[in-house]
Structure formats: C-alpha cells, structure tokens
Amino acid sequence: METILADMTKSIDPDLMAHAGRIIRSGGLVAFPTETVYGLGGDALDPDASRKIYAAKGRPCDNPLIVHIAQMSALDAIVSGIPAAASALADAFWPGPLTMIFHKSDLVPKETTGGLDTVAVRMPSHPAALELIRQGGGYIAAPSANTSGRPSPTRASHVYEDLNGKIDMIIDGGPVGIGIESTIVDLTEEVPTVLRPGFISLEMLRSVLGNVRMDPGLRGDDPAFRPKAPGMKYRHYAPKAPLIIVEGEADNVRSRIQSLALEAEASGGRAGIIATDEDVSFYTNAIVRSAGTREDEITISRRLFSILREFDDLQVSVIYSEAFHTPQLGTAIMNRLIKAAGHQIITAEGGST
Ligand code: AMP
Ligand code: MG
Numbered sequence: 001m002e003t004i005l006a007d008m009t010k011s012i013d014p015d016l017m018a019h020a021g022r023i024i025r026s027g028g029l030v031a032f033p034t035e036t037v038y039g040l041g042g043d044a045l046d047p048d049a050s051r052k053i054y055a056a057k058g059r060p061c062d063n064p065l066i067v068h069i070a071q072m073s074a075l076d077a078i079v080s081g082i083p084a085a086a087s088a089l090a091d092a093f094w095p096g097p098l099t100m101i102f103h104k105s106d107l108v109p110k111e112t113t114g115g116l117d118t119v120a121v122r123m124p125s126h127p128a129a130l131e132l133i134r135q136g137g138g139y140i141a142a143p144s145a146n147t148s149g150r151p152s153p154t155r156a157s158h159v160y161e162d163l164n165g166k167i168d169m170i171i172d173g174g175p176v177g178i179g180i181e182s183t184i185v186d187l188t189e190e191v192p193t194v195l196r197p198g199f200i201s202l203e204m205l206r207s208v209l210g211n212v213r214m215d216p217g218l219r220g221d222d223p224a225f226r227p228k229a230p231g232m233k234y235r236h237y238a239p240k241a242p243l244i245i246v247e248g249e250a251d252n253v254r255s256r257i258q259s260l261a262l263e264a265e266a267s268g269g270r271a272g273i274i275a276t277d278e279d280v281s282f283y284t285n286a287i288v289r290s291a292g293t294r295e296d297e298i299t300i301s302r303r304l305f306s307i308l309r310e311f312d313d314l315q316v317s318v319i320y321s322e323a324f325h326t327p328q329l330g331t332a333i334m335n336r337l338i339k340a341a342g343h344q345i346i347t348a349e350g351g352s353t
Pocket of ligand 1: 063064065066101113116118119120142143144181184195196228229230231232
C-alpha cells in the first residue's frame with residue numbers, strides 16, 4: 001500500500017483533509033497529530049477498521065483503543081449514561097489531554113474496546129485532529145501511531161518510520177506540544193480512578209471532582225496489584241539498549257552517571273545520557289541529549305520519546321537517564337521513563353530501588 005504524506009505543518013489543507021475524511025469513512029487508516037502524541041485513526045464504529053489498526057501496529061487485541069470525538073453531543077450515542085463527574089471534567093479539560101472511561105453503548109463494537117464493556121473517550125484539542133474527526137464521521141478510534149512496544153510518535157517522521165506502507169495516509173502537523181499520552185480516568189468506579197497519569201495531574205482532577213485516586217496497580221512494584229488499563233501491563237517504549245534511571249541528589253546523580261558512562265566506554269561500549277539543559281555540559285565520553293529544562297517541565301515530556309528513538313538509531317550500548325520528578329508532569333514523565341527502563345532504577349548514592 002502506498003502511504004500518502006499530507007503536509008499540514010503550516011495550515012490545514014481542505015482538499016487533503018476531505019480526502020482523509022473519505023478514507024476514514026470507507027474503512028481506511030489515517031495517522032494524525034494530536035496535542036499529546038500522533039494517533040492512528042480509523043472509524044471507531046467499524047469493527048474491520050479497528051482490526052486493521054491492531055494489525056498495522058502489531059498491537060495485542062485485548063488492548064483497547066480510545067475513541068476520539070469532536071463535540072460533546074457525540075458522547076450520548078456511544079456511552080450508556082453520562083455521570084455528572086464527566087460533565088464537570090469535560091467543562092474543565094475538554095478539548096484536551098484527558099480520556100474518560102464509561103460503560104459503552106451497543107453502538108461501539110467490542111473490536112474497538114478490546115472485548116470490554118467499557119469505552120475510553122477523549123476530545124483532543126489539536127485543530128487537525130478535530131477536523132479529521134468531523135470529516136471522518138464523528139468517531140475515530142486511535143491508539144498511538146507507533147509499532148506496538150516502540151516509543152510513542154511525537155513527529156510525523158516517527159509515524160513514517162513505523163507505519164509507512166501499512167496505512168493510507170499520514171497527516172504531518174509538525175512536532176506535538178505535550179509529548180506523552182493523555183491522562184486516563186475511569187468513571188465507572190465508585191471513586192474516579194486514574195489509570196494512566198498524563199498532563200492533567202491528580203491535583204487538577206481533584207480540584208474539579210474532590211475525591212480521585214490513583215490505580216494502585218500503577219506502582220508496578222507489587223505483583224498483588226495489576227494495572228486496570230489493559231495497555232499498562234504491556235512492555236512499552238522500550239529502547240533497544242538497556243535504560244537505567246539514576247535517582248538521588250543532583251550532584252551525586254551527575255557524578256554517578258558520568259562514571260557509569262566512562263565504564264561503558266572502557267568496556268568498548270558507548271553510553272547515551274538523558275540530561276537537562278541545566279547539566280548537559282557536565283557530561284563527557286558519551287552521547288548526551290538534553291530532554292529540556294527543569295524550569296519548564298513540558299519541554300521534557302515533549303522531547304523524551306524522540307530521544308529514545310534517536311538512541312535506537314545511534315545504536316548506543318546503554319542509556320543512563322536522570323530522574324525527572326518535576327511538579328505537575330513528574331508523575332507522568334516518570335511513569336513512561338520507568339516503563340522504558342523496565343523498572344531498572346539505581347540510586348546515585350549506591351544500591352537499587
Ligand atoms: P494508546 O492510545 O496507545 O495510548 O492506548 C490506549 C490506552 O487506553 C491503553 O493503555 C488502554 O489500555 C487504555 N484504555 C482504552 N480503553 C480502555 C478501557 N475501556 N478501560 C481501561 N483502559 C482503557
Ligand atoms: Mg500507545
């Protein structure tokens with residue numbers, strides 16, 4: 001299959017967008033930018049389109065897709081009952097990087113929800129995403145537009161690397177703004193529960209709803225608790241080289257990473273280091289990338305996945321990353337980084353956590 005590349009980095013091209021809408025309505029797949037990461041879209045109400053999404057990504061078929069809508073009135077048809085909490089959250093955060101889980105209506109095929117009776121819904125804020133949803137019939141199922149297991153795509157070139165020849169079109173809207181996937185909150189539980197941390201933090205949700213909890217399965221260090229979002233149990237974002245996170249006091253972290261990079265070089269390897277603007281110049285004898293600045297944490301979430309992809313291309317033998325416990329996004333950034341590291345965390349002062 002030839003994949004059409006639609007350049008909409010400057011503005012939305014109405015003809016190409018109309019064509020993209022026709023592709024979705026006739027059961028095809030279009031990758032498109034959102035404010036979080038690029039999505040791989042198909043008609044959410046068409047079971048065959050959902051099957052194609054799983055096939056193109058190599059995604060396990062019990063890992064449900066998020067349904068994207070462009071207007072609040074679209075929610076009625078796909079969910080059975082809209083709880084008051086949903087209206088409050090939608091007023092506060094839609095369109096935006098928040099996904100809510102509802103009991104689904106019969107209109108949504110089980111192929112889209114990975115066999116579940118619940119459905120995940122989000123209204124993105126990116127103008128190209130909203131236009132594609134409108135033109136594509138109002139309901140677009142879209143997981144991240146990467147090969148399953150690889151870092152999520154934050155640029156159209158990442159989508160091209162993974163899916164060229166497997167999908168009908170890629171809409172290039174330039175680099176995304178946030179860079180990590182949406183916050184997922186489950187509204188089918190008695191207490192609204194965060195199943196995946198994202199840009200919309202627990203504190204932001206609590207400021208609207210009062211009582212909100214984190215899924216205990218998110219901690220990942222206790223086998224007694226399994227994550228409730230099916231997707232959270234899979235190996236994710238894994239770079240080809242082993243990735244190790246170094247925690248601790250800033251000066252100690254720098255010295256420990258620097259000495260680990262020297263050890264890697266001494267044994268014939270080459271380390272990749274994920275640092276920040278504040279200390280990138282400290283490191284030598286390694287390939288060093290700054291994720292961004294600790295003064296503006298969204299710069300870190302925005303660049304993290306593309307650095308992981310770049311280290312794959314550069315074939316580093318090992319990756320060391322500083323930890324990023326920043327105020328609003330720290331929980332979400334560290335959730336992705338810890339998954340990418342397969343839970344390999346050491347403390348700069350010695351030992352592992
Ligand atoms: P992705 O779009 O690739 O970020 O993946 C969608 C995420 O949403 C996965 O982690 C899914 O497990 C989660 N998800 C989608 N639908 C549901 C649902 N009905 N219940 C719980 N989690 C869901
Ligand atoms: Mg994904």
